[in-house]
Amino acid sequence: MIITGLAVGAVLGLILQRGRFCITGAFRDLWVSRSWRWFTALLVAVAVQAVGVGALTALDVIAPEIPPLSVVAVVVGSFVFGVGIVLAGGCATGTYYRAGEGLVGSWLALVAYALAASASKTGFLAPVTTWVQGLWATGLTTVPATVGAPEWTGVVLLLAATVLLVRRQMRHAAQHPVGIQLPAQRSGAAHLLFERAWNPLVTGALVGVVAVIAWPASWATGRHDGLGITAPTSNLLGFIVTGDTNRLDWGVLLIVGIVLGSYASARASGEFRVRVPSATVINRSVGGGLLMGIGAAWAGGCSIGNALVQTSLLSWQGWIALVFQVLGVGLSAYLTLIRPRRARRLAREEALSRAAASRPQDEAEPARVPAPL
Template identity: 55%
Template sequence: MLISGLILGLILGFIFQRGRFCVTGAFRDVWISGSTRWLTAFLVAIAIQAVLVNAMIAGGLISPGIPTLALAAVVGGSFLFGLGIVLAGGCATGTYYRSGEGLIGSWIALGFYAFTAAVMKYGFGADFTASQRNETQDATTIHGTLGVSVWVLVLGFVALVGYLLINQARRARTPLATLPPTRTGLAHVLFEKKWTPNFTAVLLGLFAALAYPLSQATGRNAGLGITTPSANIVQFLMTGDGALIDWGVLFVLGLIPGSYIAAKASGEFRLRAPDARTTVRATYGGILMGVGASLAGGCTIGNSLVQTALFSWQGWIALLFTFLGVGAGVKLFISTHRRPGAEAVAISSATV
């Protein structure tokens, strides 16, 4: 059953690349241009996953672990992660799928992200990480703290996302003219047609929910995750410990080839070498990503997508402080480097 992780990784790598899905762009667009188009799509993915996952929990099909809140670690780690993904030019998913497109700067960021996460989880940073993660509060889920059914939060959140989608539809602009299609049928949809944020989000929400039963069938009671599996790959290469190779490792190993298939088939694969400044930023960004995600207990997938759907305190606090970290990164590394008199320009997540 471990092979299901690799298959799902291939599928989601394909989806991430074709949909240009990266949480960095979703958060960054809000800070730079005020656009919530991609942020709304991200919330759509959370909402779909929340309904499906909590239904599976209620039916006794899955029993995912939910971490007890380590407030200081989650706040500080998520903020550092937010800074890091701005420097790296992409979050965990963005770094993986852009690596599959041939972006060498993403290879650099990904390498330092995985290596630093391994250092923080298994190396000389492990004691510090454990000490911070062990400083916990008596809080796990939001609904548990409030003493209400999780479905109160699920249905309320779904209603909020529905409201945002209605408003988005009212403000929708006339689509830009596109070139005539050169392919037909499924090939056109898979490799040529531009995917909308919400279409991508629906696919992500469905497959993120599917990850739970597939993963649990192998004894791993969790959903999608990228940081720990990435660290496990590095640790396996260092130690040869086969116990580190689990469903999550095979999942992340599928992301890059899945992205490569999508990029190659759609004509978007091209090796691109970064300049010196981008290389330095990718290096520091990857390091901050590894440190931040290890302390926070997850990245924009493990926390901001997966734990939010479970309505854990860790997930929603991580989402908030990652968003704030991205905002700080925009101010420090983007806004302050514009030419004098230049206007802020929205940077689409399609370029992330």
């Protein structure tokens, strides 16, 4: 039955690769371009999953367990994770699907991520993780439960907020079209799947549907969870190093499937190409991968486990993690993108000013020729 993990992962990998769905980009755009385009797509995925999980729970197909909130671990871990995903060039799933496209930097980031996550969850850094998670541990689980409201009220409010943002995004997209659609080279399903640019909102909805399917598929194998990346990544490394087949579960096949699905999609769309980055990018990728692994282990989840899955369960852990991942991305984006861009712009303006000031007066202001009588 765990083979369903491979199938779900392959479908998810195809959707992520073709839809260009990356949570890092969604968070980064909030700071760099003030765009809510991809963040809205993420909320669509969360809302779709919230409805699906609510229905599956009501039908007694699954019974998700909500982790109690550990404030310091979630806040600090999520912030560190947010900083790391900008340096690595992608979140957990974004790094996996870009690895399938042939980005060597993502390969290195994944290795660093796996090492740090494994060390922080079960290795020599595990005592530190346990200590951090013990700081300011609470019994808070879901937001509705804390305020004494039925769980469905939270789902309704989430749906309402998402609908408002979708309407806003659709109006903005109609007024400001993004991208240029190239002439079709294929026809039918091949054109739609591997050539035509995917709508972000449709991509988000598809990710949400796959996230819903993941719950009963994983549950049937004895893994009582939905989509997840950090724990499966740690288990995959443990399986490779020790050969312990107990680590080879549905989640491990899920992440393997993401890479395979992304690779197949990139090959079919002509986007696969092995790309070796510069030394600077390699250093950033490795450093970012290490921060991702440590931060996700502390926070109890990555951008998928917390920002996609736990948010759909309306847990405090998920929504607080989402906020601090966005803040971590904001700091990292400012230091690596926004501030250098501003510095380059100011340098160009100063150079132009100096050049204008150094020009001879007769060059700067050409002599006026009297008009003929």
